[in-house]
Amino acid sequence: MTPKNAVVARHRIIVVDDHPLFRKGVIQMLSQEPDLEVRAEAEDSRTALDLMRRTPIDLAIVDIGLHGSTNGIELTKSIKAEHPKLPVLVLSMHDESLYAQRALRAGASGYLMKREALDSVISAVRSVLEGDIYVSPMMSKRMIAEHVGASGHTESPVEKLTDRELEVLQLIGEGNEVRGIAEKLHVSAKTVEAHRAHIKEKLSFSNAREVARFAVQWVDSQR
Template sequence: MRAGEQAPDEASPSPASSHRRRKVLLVDDHPVVREGLAGLIGRDPELCVCAEAGSITEAMKAVEEERPDAAVIDISLGTENGLDLVSRLRTEGHELRILVLSMHDEMLFGLRSLRSGANGYVMKHEATDYLITAIHQILGGRVFVSPPVSDRLLSSVSNQRAQPSSDIDRLTDRELEVFRLIGTGLGTSKIAHQLHISHKTVDTHRMRIKEKLGLQTASELIIHAASWLREGRTRTG
């Protein structure tokens, strides 16, 4: 080494080695879906999947242990509701960014998700097109909804007199959750246990749902709920 020259600092990391990939938690009750999402995320050099979970309990444990920067959460976690997980994360003060996935139309669940504390919403069949963009956008402190419906969502927020686009939109968040569970085949007792409410409260919700949807019998309610749930799953292909 010539006089006056400085030895290279071998301890100094290169820019590439010092770059930390942002950690993403995947929450979906279907392993195959998680595998597909992980494949998409793994292709991005700035992101990595730090953990996967199939239930609210598993997700909360992963958040505590891994401290992810973001979570991608499916609304339907078996008999659990992903929005309950979103609300719990916010109530407990976790500051990670949250992207909600759903097989249902954004006009139905998009605003509900954002009200629960999510930072973005993507329909499952659009995940290939928008997932990575959505994750980067929410990590950057912005809100994401897919372009095809963003104008509709903004319009519904600004227009206080806007009418619901369907009878389903008239249901409250709790009524919609009861309706979804009815569609999965659960009866009153199991719904009450799942939601930690009384049988009487479930019956009241069922009555109000029938009134809002123009249904007369319990059988009609079950068929309608199952059909709605099946239609949403079919759209995701």
């Protein structure tokens, strides 16, 4: 039994999300737990990595869509490269059927959609801190079924894309031109055009206009 005046060890957390209101809401919710403490917050990958180099952290909670050139999947890879033992929980508005396994492959220990109940966030945080993998029950069943080869799941064409190609598709769907995408990703316009060509080939489109039309529809479906 814990003595009444004993100091409870607190897990130190960084929250990385580019939506200020949502970020503040998550921080407020976590701060109500006696054993959780938000030590840092950021809206982009560069700031997050800089803070994590200077601040002891036990868990990173990361959104997929972030300000700047690096999304949450790429940030997760960078975090695991610098802090291999640090657990990462991805908390995102994006459909888990497309992004959960990408996040786990990048090194995340869990994936939770923002539309889940707030109680699920605390459960996910505690699960990941204990060293477990956290995904929704539905996603867990799907992953197990796929592992044993009996999922019955029809793969979305978008699942064929690499993480970077998916990011380019997202940016196209948000109305960005090639030059603008190149600036956001800090790559050349030719590199973006190459990614777009791969997207066109993998999704069996005839031209860039068809890619753009599909990208807009796909982005709308994710909202």
